[in-house]
Amino acid sequence: MRWSNLQHACATYDAAIFQVFGDGLRLVAQYGRIIPTSGPVGQVTFPLVRGLIGGRAVIDRRTIQVADMLAEADETGRTRSNTVIAPCSPSLWSAPARQLG
Amino acid sequence: MLAVPLVRAGEAIGVILIRRVEVRPFTERQIELVNTFADKAVIAIENTRLFEAEQTRNRELQAAPEQQTATGEILSVISRSPTNIRPVFEAIAENAVRLCSANYGSTMRLDGDTLHVVAHRGHSAQWLETVSHDLFPRRLTRDTFAGYAISHREIVHVEDLQNDARFTDSRGLAHTLGYRTGLCVPMMRSGAPIGAIVVFRQDVRPFTEVEIALLRTFTPHASAAQPRWQRH
Numbered sequence: 001m002r003w004s005n006l007q008h009a010c011a012t013y014d015a016a017i018f019q020v021f022g023d024g025l026r027l028v029a030q031y032g033r034i035i036p037t038s039g040p041v042g043q044v045t046f047p048l049v050r051g052l053i054g055g056r057a058v059i060d061r062r063t064i065q066v067a068d069m070l071a072e073a074d075e076t077g078r079t080r081s082n083t084v085i086a087p088c089s090p091s092l093w094s095a096p097a098r099q100l101g
Numbered sequence: 102m103l104a105v106p107l108v109r110a111g112e113a114i115g116v117i118l119i120r121r122v123e124v125r126p127f128t129e130r131q132i133e134l135v136n137t138f139a140d141k142a143v144i145a146i147e148n149t150r151l152f153e154a155e156q157t158r159n160r161e162l163q164a165a166p167e168q169q170t171a172t173g174e175i176l177s178v179i180s181r182s183p184t185n186i187r188p189v190f191e192a193i194a195e196n197a198v199r200l201c202s203a204n205y206g207s208t209m210r211l212d213g214d215t216l217h218v219v220a221h222r223g224h225s226a227q228w229l230e231t232v233s234h235d236l237f238p239r240r241l242t243r244d245t246f247a248g249y250a251i252s253h254r255e256i257v258h259v260e261d262l263q264n265d266a267r268f269t270d271s272r273g274l275a276h277t278l279g280y281r282t283g284l285c286v287p288m289m290r291s292g293a294p295i296g297a298i299v300v301f302r303q304d305v306r307p308f309t310e311v312e313i314a315l316l317r318t319f320t321p322h323a324s325a326a327q328p329r330w331q332r333h
Contacts, residue, residue: 006138010131012119017107017142019115034120057104058113063136064104067126 003031020058024048103127105135107143114146160311168315171196175322186210191220193298193319198222201312203300205280210296211251214241219296228278236274246271250285251294256313257285261305281305284313288320 007015014032018025027044049055057064107115117139119127127135175192182188190208198206205223209216217238221228242248246268250257259265262275262283274280280301288296298316300308308316 009134013122015119017117034118053102053104054116054118057106057116061106061108061113066102068124069102
């Protein structure tokens with residue numbers, strides 16, 4: 001299955017694959033711009049922590065769905081203005097720290 | 102946002118993230134599709150890992166006979182020149198350049214806090230003029246490529262010496278002489294540095310782990326030859 005097939009079948013806006021690399025997650029593929037960064041694929045890393053949705057999925061080895069990231073962002077104390085101005089910012093990506101089930 | 106872990110043999114090796122920009126949760130069927138995609142991604146990653154491991158093993162197997170030949174040559178030189186370190190260092194420099202596919206190489210010895218070039222390979226007349234006569238012997242300092250490696254007693258591998266801010270002295274020399282990627286392996290004896298092997302490339306092309314390991318195998322020979330030289 002190709003990225004484009006997955007994107008079509010799941011009607012996603014964008015997607016990314018991270019690989020565990022030491023104590024972090026390294027971006028190895030990206031479709032769209034789910035993680036807005038200045039660095040190229042292969043050099044962008046995030047810490048492997050439960051506070052990030054990707055980190056938690058890895059640590060718990062289970063699929064996690066967050067229905068509304070903006071709502072989660074508010075619940076974790078981040079301002080709505082931040083998330084509205086930069087709807088795909090790294091802070092939003094990392095937003096659901098405590099609210100994930 | 103949906104996060105699906107990439108799991109291989111019970112261990113999570115990564116994660117797929119997919120996102121929509123409106124609030125519309127993914128269905129069970131769509132989540133199942135992403136899980137299928139994740140399984141295929143794990144297989145692809147594993148295949149890549151196995152391929153790279155195989156390539157590394159092939160390189161090591163290819164390098165092993167050459168390394169044995171080089172070691173034999175160096176040991177032979179040591180036995181023929183028990184009182185002269187220069188032929189030993191020359192053999193090391195020659196084999197280091199050849200086996201590491203480098204353009205230039207030198208062996209250096211540390212005498213007190215002064216660094217001397219003992220042997221070199223691949224260098225031009227310009228190098229001899231500039232380095233051999235003007236720069237060496239020189240006091241050991243940490244702002245040079247070799248000086249740092251010897252002072253810190255660690256291998257230093259610089260991808261591009263012409264653009265590395267750590268080694269200001271070496272950067273200028275790299276521009277003058279055309280060095281790009283550099284590797285320096287300090288030679289130790291009884292925990293103390295006695296010199297270094299350095300190799301350079303004219304292009305930006307990092308040395309492989311196999312090449313670095315090869316260079317490390319030469320340092321005991323230089324260390325073994327050193328006391329004989331010091332006695333004479």
